[in-house]
Amino acid sequence: MGESGPKRTYLVVIDDSAEARVALRFAARRAIKTGGLVEVLAIVEPQDFVQWGGVQAAMEEEQTLRIEGIVSGAVGEIMDESGLKPSIVIRSGEPAKVVREYVGERTEVAALVLGAAPAGSPGPLVAHFTGNDAGKVPCPIMIIPGSLSEERLEQLS
Secondary structure (H helix, E strand, O other): OOOOOOOOEEEEEEOOOHHHHHHHHHHHHHHHHHOOEEEEEEEEOOOOOOOOHHHHHHHHHHHHHHHHHHHHHHHHHHHHHHOOOOEEEEEEOOHHHHHHHHHHHOOOEEEEEEEEOOOOOOOHHHHHHHOOOOOOOOOOEEEEEOOOOHHHHHHHO
């Protein structure tokens, strides 16, 4: 990718989990070392149907505000650590579908970076994209173990 082409972009799906923050730190370090960019995708999941539309709208607004707070905190940490300023995108919908569609729209995404929980289930997106959708995403998927120490994270990135 030359100077005139788009920069390599690492797409990180962020939530309030510790492993998502580890994935974000990994992506930021990779971006700095490769001259790339980081994009943070936060997803507001649809709420269960509530009979009264006003109540449902209030619930969705509350979730959106919570997600925005999580993203702001995570991005602030990365900016403080690395000086990198990730771009932030917030979308609504079913997470796996939103990620698949978003990656399909963005040819500059060089890798989808997901954090895996350090114990138990790796998380719904990791399970989804390593299962039936493993070969259907138009970029590599990097799964970052949530248990990585800072030193090991630096070595690997």
